[in-house]
Amino acid sequence: MSCLFCQKGTSHFSRLEPVVDERQTHIFPTEDIVGNSLNPFTEIYECKDCHSIWWIKTRGTGDPRSTYPEFYEQTALLIDDHRSELIRNPSISGILKNKDLSFPYSFFEEVLEILKETKSEELKTLYYEREPSLPANVKRWLLQWFQKHFPLEFQTIQKQGFPSSANLLLTLEEDEFVVVSEFIAKEQFAFITSKKDKFFLQSYDLTDQKILWKISIRKPFLEGLSIPILFYQSGYLCSYQGYQKGSEYYPKLNRPNTLCIYDLFGNLILSLPLAFNCYEVLSTEERDVSENRISHNFNFTIFDDLLFLPYQTKIQVYDLKSGKLNKTIKMPAGEIFSGKAFKSESENILFHTLKGILGINSSGAIIFQYLSSYHPVFIDSQFQMYYYYAIIESANTGEKKTLKQTTESGISLVRELASLPVEFPGGIYLSFSFDGSLLLNSEMEIIKNFPFTATDTLGPHSFGITKTPTIVTEDRIIITNDFSGIYMIDFSGNVLLEKSISSEVLSVFTFDGKHTIVLLSFHDDYSNKIQTELLLLTPKGEILAQKILTEPKGLSVSFDGICIFSEHNQMFAIDLFAEDDSL
Numbered sequence: 366m367s368c369l370f371c372q373k374g375t376s377h378f379s380r381l382e383p384v385v386d387e388r389q390t391h392i393f394p395t396e397d398i399v400g401n402s403l404n405p406f407t408e409i410y411e412c413k414d415c416h417s418i419w420w421i422k423t424r425g426t427g428d429p430r431s432t433y434p435e436f437y438e439q440t441a442l443l444i445d446d447h448r449s450e451l452i453r454n455p456s457i458s459g460i461l462k463n464k465d466l467s468f469p470y471s472f473f474e475e476v477l478e479i480l481k482e483t484k485s486e487e488l489k490t491l492y493y494e495r496e497p498s499l500p501a502n503v504k505r506w507l508l509q510w511f512q513k514h515f516p517l518e519f520q521t522i523q524k525q526g527f528p529s530s531a532n533l534l535l536t537l538e539e540d541e542f543v544v545v546s547e548f549i550a551k552e553q554f555a556f557i558t559s560k561k562d563k564f565f566l567q568s569y570d571l572t573d574q575k576i577l578w579k580i581s582i583r584k585p586f587l588e589g590l591s592i593p594i595l596f597y598q599s600g601y602l603c604s605y606q607g608y609q610k611g612s613e614y615y616p617k618l619n620r621p622n623t624l625c626i627y628d629l630f631g632n633l634i635l636s637l638p639l640a641f642n643c644y645e646v647l648s649t650e651e652r653d654v655s656e657n658r659i660s661h662n663f664n665f666t667i668f669d670d671l672l673f674l675p676y677q678t679k680i681q682v683y684d685l686k687s688g689k690l691n692k693t694i695k696m697p698a699g700e701i702f703s704g705k706a707f708k709s710e711s712e713n714i715l716f717h718t719l720k721g722i723l724g725i726n727s728s729g730a731i732i733f734q735y736l737s738s739y740h741p742v743f744i745d746s747q748f749q750m751y752y753y754y755a756i757i758e759s760a761n762t763g764e765k766k767t768l769k770q771t772t773e774s775g776i777s778l779v780r781e782l783a784s785l786p787v788e789f790p791g792g793i794y795l796s797f798s799f800d801g802s803l804l805l806n807s808e809m810e811i812i813k814n815f816p817f818t819a820t821d822t823l824g825p826h827s828f829g830i831t832k833t834p835t836i837v838t839e840d841r842i843i844i845t846n847d848f849s850g851i852y853m854i855d856f857s858g859n860v861l862l863e864k865s866i867s868s869e870v871l872s873v874f875t876f877d878g879k880h881t882i883v884l885l886s887f888h889d890d891y892s893n894k895i896q897t898e899l900l901l902l903t904p905k906g907e908i909l910a911q912k913i914l915t916e917p918k919g920l921s922v923s924f925d926g927i928c929i930f931s932e933h934n935q936m937f938a939i940d941l942f943a944e945d946d947s948l
């Protein structure tokens with residue numbers, strides 16, 4: 366008995382059998398296709414006469430809307446010479462050459478099972494090289510095999526697991542781990558560590574290579590909204606500590622209960638309890654414009670060594686030089702300070718409130734007030750308010766502009782903002798849920814329409830997401846969209862980068878106002894650790910560096926592009942502008 370190719374020159378064949386019992390895959394004969402053949406791998410048959418190789422598989426098929434298959438279909442394909450070579454002579458170089466070609470699902474694993482007896486050293490090299498384009502099941506097989514046969518070497522890799530060009534900065538105590546880090550000067554960073562149930566805030570100098578100071582702190586805010594818990598603002602180091610339960614059922618609503626302000630030498634200036642309060646938009650009429658927006662009361666502003674903090678219906682102003690309460694500003698009825706304050710050129714102070722703007726002069730008199738009926742998600746420097754349903758209202762003129770999208774059926778719908786608007790000199794960038802984004806000039810005229818948009822962080826279904834998917838640098842806007850793409854545009858709307866991604870964007874930021882860092886969640890089948898992919902983008906839209914690092918805990922980047930990160934009880938530094946990138 367010979368195969369169909371020997372008999373009639375046929376190279377493919379298929380047949381159907383109706384499903385009788387969906388628990389049992391129908392077993393088709395193979396003899397009438399390939400005769401009395403060899404079966405070296407699952408679904409692979411070799412004719413004993415002409416030695417041609419066939420791939421014979423059985424799959425369920427039928428109406429795609431049906432849950433169960435209606436037919437079992439057997440298909441047989443004559444495999445080309447190129448792939449046949451690997452089947453006849455399994456080799457590592459053959460896997461690498463054929464990695465993108467289609468084979469039965471378990472084929473590569475079966476080849477590896479054969480090779481492991483004789484090619485152990487070559488397989489080890491293959492694992493160390495971590496060729497990124499190999500099929501996922503090859504990577505997983507190599508990981509499991511390596512872990513089992515070289516446990517000590519595997520442990521060493523687990524401890525490193527990042528580019529060899531990284532320098533060890535410091536080693537903490539055995540059970541001390543980095544929670545978060547933040548640069549407070551070009552060469553200095555502060556970081557919080559945990560050791561069992563104790564927490565410390567300390568600072569390290571990159572030039573002197575030593576810890577400058579270390580103090581004990583309360584537990585930082587880690588059990589709720591994912592907001593920065595250690596950050597630099599206007600010459601001070603700020604930290605949220607402790608937490609207050611926001612909801613019995615939804616821990617994401619927990620919020621910090623203490624704001625601590627330190628000077629850059631680790632001296633605590635203020636420790637302020639944050640009143641538990643948030644303000645929800647609830648009225649039906651308001652929802653048509655604002656949706657169910659929540660404003661938190663823990664945002665604040667520091668300038669001129671003054672801290673402006675919302676407190677009930679007041680603004681508390683603390684003098685950070687003395688650490689004393691300087692004054693309390695009582696808000697007009699209906700106004701609540703949002704935490705954002707600005708100083709104008711004429712020394713007046715503008716406060717963003719929950720529903721508008723309040724301007725006071727140096728002697729405390731109200732000089733400007735705008736109270737909207739609705740809750741804006743953003744107010745720009747021209748006093749234009751942006752609502753969740755894309756309506757823009759000018760506080761200067763009271764004029765409103767509604768951004769609509771006309772569907773194919775001719776219905777015009779108000780668009781919804783996906784993320785906070787991004788203001789740049791000369792205009793504003795707006796991203797919408799599902800359907801693209803716009804670049805507007807300062808007259809609110811459309812400069813450009815883009816098919817892409819940003820991660821939805823404002824819509825009701827994105828409840829609890831606090832990240833910023835879109836940022837502006839000196840002359841660029843960088844837009845990120847989870848599991849979709851990274852985009853860079855200039856202020857005229859020219860697209861400089863369009864890169865598709867299949868992972869979550871953990872954060873996007875600039876460290877010098879020019880270059881952008883995008884951190885992506887990264888899963889590599891060669892490893893079973895949580896990892897992060899770091900991309901360094903130039904203003905031209907080029908990817909200057911691409912690194913696989915440890916999980917993002919304790920990761921930050923200095924003004925000069927020195928990236929620090931932690932692993933176990935150690936901290937490392939890597940120069941993102943350095944050429945070397947050996948893994």
Ligand SMILES: [Zn+2]
Pocket residue numbers: 367368369370371372412413414415416417
């Ligand atoms: Zn044959």
